[in-house]
Amino acid sequence: MNMELQELKDLWQQQDDKLERQLKLNVHLLKKMELKNTRSALRTATIDPVLSLVFGLLILIPLAIFTFNHIRQLQYAGPAFGLGLYALLLMIDSISRLSIINQIDYDGPIIQIQRQVEKLSIHNLRYTLPLNCCWIILWLLATIVALKAFANFDFYSLHHSWVAWNLAICSLLAITLAALAIGLVRKHKRDPITHPWLNKTLNQLAGRSLAKARTALSEIEDFACEN
Amino acid sequence: MKNDQEPLLNLILENRKIIYKVCHAYCRNPEDKKDLEQEIIVQLWHSAYKYDEQFGLSTWIYRIALNVAISFLRREKCRKKRLSPVDQQIIECVADEAESHELDGDIAQLYRFINQLDELNRALILLYLDDHTYAEIAAILGISHSNVATKISRIKQQLRRDFHAAESQS
Numbered sequence: 001m002n003m004e005l006q007e008l009k010d011l012w013q014q015q016d017d018k019l020e021r022q023l024k025l026n027v028h029l030l031k032k033m034e035l036k037n038t039r040s041a042l043r044t045a046t047i048d049p050v051l052s053l054v055f056g057l058l059i060l061i062p063l064a065i066f067t068f069n070h071i072r073q074l075q076y077a078g079p080a081f082g083l084g085l086y087a088l089l090l091m092i093d094s095i096s097r098l099s100i101i102n103q104i105d106y107d108g109p110i111i112q113i114q115r116q117v118e119k120l121s122i123h124n125l126r127y128t129l130p131l132n133c134c135w136i137i138l139w140l141l142a143t144i145v146a147l148k149a150f151a152n153f154d155f156y157s158l159h160h161s162w163v164a165w166n167l168a169i170c171s172l173l174a175i176t177l178a179a180l181a182i183g184l185v186r187k188h189k190r191d192p193i194t195h196p197w198l199n200k201t202l203n204q205l206a207g208r209s210l211a212k213a214r215t216a217l218s219e220i221e222d223f224a225c226e227n
Numbered sequence: 228m229k230n231d232q233e234p235l236l237n238l239i240l241e242n243r244k245i246i247y248k249v250c251h252a253y254c255r256n257p258e259d260k261k262d263l264e265q266e267i268i269v270q271l272w273h274s275a276y277k278y279d280e281q282f283g284l285s286t287w288i289y290r291i292a293l294n295v296a297i298s299f300l301r302r303e304k305c306r307k308k309r310l311s312p313v314d315q316q317i318i319e320c321v322a323d324e325a326e327s328h329e330l331d332g333d334i335a336q337l338y339r340f341i342n343q344l345d346e347l348n349r350a351l352i353l354l355y356l357d358d359h360t361y362a363e364i365a366a367i368l369g370i371s372h373s374n375v376a377t378k379i380s381r382i383k384q385q386l387r388r389d390f391h392a393a394e395s396q397s
Contacts, residue, residue, distance in 0.1 A: 008337060008386070012356040015334050019244045106294040107274045107287055109369025110350060113294045117301075216301065223347045223378075224370050 045120075049097040056091035060084060066149055075156055076148050079141035086134055093127050111224045118217040125210040136174045140166055235275050239268060242288045245357075249289075252341050252353050253296040254303075263299050267292045282366075289354065290367050297346045340389045344382065351375070352382050 063084040070076040100120045104113055140163070147153040156163065181202045203209045239246070246267050254260045270291050278287055341349055347368070354364045361379075365372045 009356055009358070011333055011337065013358075016244060019247060105274065105277065106270045106291045107277060108290070108294075110290065110293055110297065110347070110367060111369035114297055114347075117298055219345070220347070224374075 045101055046098065049094040049101070052090050053094035053098070056087045056094065060087040060091070062149075063087060063145070066145060070148075076145065079144045082141050083138065083145060086131070086138060089131060093131055097123060097128065111220060114220050115217065115224075118213055118220060121213040122210065122217065125204060125213060129204055133174070136170050137167070140170065235272060238284065239271060239288075242285055245285060245288050246292055248353060248357070249292040249296050251338060252349055253300050253346075255342065259299075259303060263296060266299055267295045270295045286359075286363060286367060289357075289359075293350045293353070293367070297350065300346055336390075336393060340386055343389070344385075348378065348382055351378055352386075355379050355382075 063080050067077050067080040067084060070080065097120065100116060100123060104116045104120070106113060144155040147155050185202050185208050200209070203212075246264055249267070250260045250263045254263050271288065274291055278284075341352055344352060350368065351364060354367060359367070361372050361375045364375045364379075368375070
């Protein structure tokens with residue numbers, strides 16, 4: 001094949017004419033498409049932050065009231081304050097995610113949009129994921145507050161050492177999970193685990209996904225740079 | 228632009244070659260091509276009410292199609308890394324087979340070379356081959372005019388080398 005670049009353009013134009021004839025056959029298929037019922041990854045991106053925002057709002061006000069009512073009982077006010085702080089961070093995180101998603105208008109310049117897409121995935125991995133991981137500890141605080149609020153039951157009457165043990169076990173579990181994820185990701189570096197969800201979770205816990213997103217963003221920045 | 232299905236479908240039909248070429252440059256597997264085509268059409272549908280008539284319609288379609296294709300490709304890359312090497316080989320073979328039936332030798336070869344470029348350079352060369360001016364390419368990509376010129380010159384050199392290598396092999 002001996003081809004110069006102008007010939008490539010000519011070839012491309014020839015293909016254009018040919019496509020005109022070929023694609024006419026597929027018109028009826030396009031018309032049959034039910035656009036309104038099409039599932040799209042692009043539309044589902046807002047569901048999670050909206051749900052998180054609503055969840056944050058719904059729990060923040062009752063928690064603030066609970067904290068105020070038990071301000072002199074630190075054993076209850078403390079956990080409720082912790083949960084309230086989580087709800088507040090969750091709302092801030094959701095608003096930032098929605099703000100980034102809102103800027104992703106696919107009819108904008110490619111570099112700008114792709115930069116936003118990568119920023120969103122970095123944001124998810126840097127803030128949203130750690131915030132979700134907080135539930136390893138938060139479930140205990142939620143149990144303390146919920147039992148007191150709904151059943152007027154004193155969780156601490158169970159045993160102080162039981163609570164301490166649970167906190168220690170939760171922390172140990174978190175560290176073990178992170179170490180396991182890093183170990184498995186390193187072991188399967190060349191031959192990834194075939195289960196998609198497990199593989200994705202391990203990569204996120206080990207920080208590999210964050211590193212990839214950062215690389216993609218730096219590639220975009222390099223492309224946009226004058227050179 | 229009216230947000231009715233019929234006028235939009237007509238505009239898509241008039242410019243379906245753009246969608247076809249973008250899908251072909253970003254996907255090799257026929258199933259992926261169908262998925263990408265669908266995602267592009269959905270996004271065109273969602274963005275239709277924002278269409279600014281100061282831009283040409285084909286420029287607007289190109290912007291959306293390329294943005295969707297690049298995001299799609301990044302997502303698919305992650306998914307395919309989770310497949311075993313044997314699965315990937317099967318997909319590649321099916322894609323090659325489908326491509327050789329669908330396209331002529333030279334144009335199939337050109338698509339294969341375009342497929343070897345990264346996502347952003349692929350967008351650049353598609354726009355160049357489709358006879359867009361440097362100013363239009365700069366506006367679609369969001370980079371400077373001189374940057375477009377530099378990158379196109381590099382891609383041209385690379386394509387020339389690739390074609391010569393293919394020629395000497397055959």
